[in-house]
Amino acid sequence: MIMKQTQIFIPTLKEVPSEAQIPSHQLMLRSGLVRGLASGVFSFLPLGYKVIKKITELLREEMDAIGGQEFLLPALNPIEIWEQTGRVEAMGDVMFHIKNRPGLVLAPTHEEIITFHASKHIQSYKDLPQIWYQIQTKFRNEPRPKSGVLRGRQFTMKDAYSMDTTWEGLDISYQKHYDAYCKTFNRVGLKFFVVGASSGAMGGSKSQEFMVESNSGEDTCAVCYDCGYSANVEVASSGITPVGKIDNCPTIEEFATPNSKTIDDLVRDFNLDSNHCAKSVVYMYDSKPILILMRGNDELNETKLEGILKTNNFRAAEGHELADFTGANAGSIGPVNLKTNIRIIADNLLKGANGLVSGANKDGFHFKNIDIDIDCKIEEYYDLRTVVSGEPCPNCGKELKVVKAIELGHIFKLGTKYSEALDAKFLDEDGQEKVIIMGSYGIGVERVMACYLEQNFDEKGIIWNKELTPYDIHILPLNMHRTPEVESAAFKLYDELTAAGFKVMIDDRNETAGVKFNDADLLGFPMQLIVGSKNLANNQVELKYRRSGERVYVPINELVEKIKNEYV
RNA sequence: CGGGGCAUGGCACAGUCCGGUUAGCGCGUCUGGUUUGGGACCAGAAGGCCGCAGGUUCGAAUCCUGCUGCCCCGACCA
Structure with missing residues (x-):
């Protein structure tokens, strides 16, 4: 059949439908690639489906190239298997449950099912290693679908699972996927970067995320395009210069600051350098107060604090607590002259600093010329601050950019969590029974398409490349x-x-x-x-x-x- | 789940505050004609239970109540 435009269904739109906020969503609707059906649920029209097929074909080529074997697993799963790994509870509301057939759930991912089959049929070390993958629809009951196809309740994922006899084998399988993912995204023509990530509810040790810079993204990352350093802003650090010591600094002295409630007030009223204004924030954790001292213009990174306190059970102290523990209200709190003996930690940048200005724990007064080594009792110094765009890269010293990003793919070293729970074992060369060591690797197919569009359009419309164009x-x-x-x-x-x-x-x-x-x-x-x-x-x-x-x-x-x- | 916004022909919107014949505009669609290298022009036409259900009223797109859906912010996010 001749591809005549009069005969192909391409419902283009001159105007942008009001429901679409981000470029990729607007372009998909305007150029007749997709139509929304419900919140977070989309139909792909002929032109859009051609793009999806090109992406999945490309994924198949790259997965096959590393020895992957394609499966097609069911979306409908018996809940028992999920109960065995404890993930019914872990997933919580994210998993769809079938109401009129209570034993069934809709699969949000497929570690359990892959491991189930492996447990039945992998018997010997001779059967390993294996890389099994599929391209299939996932269902997740997202609390808030958004950004068009980027966060949906139903979406397509290429998910792969590696099975090895040893941890060294897992390293090899993991690296194969890392390389395959780089190749895939390069072929698609995406500008991307890789960040270390937490493995969250998936379990396991190492995990990395493949990210695409985009204002529509939900993650924030610090990236250095010079040396390739990149990290989620929750863990990113920078090579910024510490405050340090100044010569001939006078001794500590109290002064009245009746109208200076904030760092900005102090800087304005007394012509100070904000870097020398030490900010004190008080948090409560396990019912205990802790005072955190930072440079005045820095923002406390709560994820880093969580790592230090080794609990996520903390919060900013309330007004009456501030007065009770420090003797002053917000705006005049500092590390010197505290009413009670509280734990004090400080940001690395303040290590050894002097000439600091901070609250006197007396409303309307501050100290100046504070020497942190002489005048304060700092228990320990940590990296506590949130990295800001423009700071030097901790790796190479060039400029760091803080950007919003979309998570395109995620690779995990799972380990034995699933194989243990589902009894996926093999006999090694010595006849010993051992647990299969697994990895798990996912790519969001629609996200590949959306990310491409976010990076390739102009005021006229889409700019396809050869790999994806319909x-x-x-x-x-x-x-x-x-x-x-x-x-x-x-x-x-x-x-x-x-x-x-x-x-x-x-x-x-x-x-x-x-x-x-x-x-x-x-x-x-x-x-x-x-x-x-x-x-x-x-x-x-x-x-x-x-x-x-x-x-x-x-x-x-x-x-x-x-x-x-x-x-x- | 908390906060906010929206719901009127295929799309984008006005009308709603202050109730009153046939609900309006632009784009798109159809017919006829004129055009023909960057969304052309003229004439005509089709297409709406104004999200759903109740209520108030002589009378409801408009006021009241409930519900549903969609979008945004937050929480959440293998």
Whole structure:
């Protein structure tokens, strides 16, 4: 069948539907790739499904290349298997439960099912290692679906699982996936970076996330594009210079600050350097107070604090608690002259600092010329602050960028959590029974598409590349319906290009040139072939490259060869 | 789950505060004609139980109550 635009279902929209907030969602709707069906649930229309199929094919190629074997596991799962690993409880409300068949749940991921099958059939070390993967629909009852296809209740995931006999084997399998993921995302044409991550409810040891920088993202990461350092801002550090000592600093002295409640007030009223204004924040943990001393303009990172306190059971102290423990209200609290004996920790940047200004624990008064070594009782110094954009990279010293990011893929060293729970064992060379050592590796298929769109569009519409585009070439015959020579030339080119292996769509609609140009730019296939009577008179057609906008006039008999050479 | 916003032809919106014949505009769609290299013009047309259910009223898109759905912020997020 000839791919005539009049016969292909591509419901484009001139205006942006009000429900779409982010570029990828707007573009998907406007160019007729998807339609929303319910919150977090989407239908893929023919053009969008072509893109999905291209992504999944690419994923298959890269998974097969590392020895992966494709499965198709059911989305409908017996709850018993999930109970054995304790994840019914761990997943909580995220897992959909079937109401009129209480023994069944909808799978939010597939570690359990893979391990179940492994436990039945993997018997010997000779059966290992294995890499099993699938591309399948997942169901998660997200509390708040958002950002179009980025966070849905139903989505497609390429999930892979490795099974090894040893931890060294797991390292190898993990590295294979790491490399395969880099290759995949490079082929797709995404700018991405990798960050270390916590494994959360998945269990296991090491895990890394593949991230794409985007304002639509839900994670915040610090990235250095020079040396490749990257980390979630929850754990990121920077190479910023400590406050340090100044020479000939006078001794500590109290002074009245009646109108200075905040660091900014102090800086303004007394012409101070905010870096020398030490900020004190008081937290309560396990019913005990702790005073945290930081540079005045720094923000406390609660994830880091959680690591230090070894509990997530903490909160900022309330007003009356501040007065009870320190002797002053917020705005005049400091590490010196505290009413009660409380634990004090400080940020690394303050180590050895002097000349500091901080609250006097007496409303309306501060101390100046504080020497932290002489005047304070700091129990320990830690990295407590949140990294800010522009600070030096802790690795190479170049500028660090703090960016929002979308999580595209996640790789885990699972270990034996699932194989132990589901009794997936094998006999080793010595006849010893051992537990299979597993890894788990996921990529969100729709997210690949959305991330690509977030990175590849302009005011006119989408800019597809060869790897993902639904069609390679868009033929735009102008005034085709009244100029037979245009029509015959356009269809002849269609045949030749198709025969040469390209996916071609021909805009045979009876529309004006402007309409065709604008729709072609919106749909964004890499090349547009404009066939008009003027150029045809010179035996030429116009070739427009969507990404650069460049147009060249090509003799018809050279066209196929030219495209073959260029489009690789 | 907490907070906020929205719901009127396919899309984007006005009308709602202050109730009153046939609910309006732009885009899109259909018909005819004129156009024809960047969303063209003229003429005509189709398409709405104004989210759903109750209530108030002589009369409800408009006021009241309940419900549902969608979007945003937060919480949450293998």
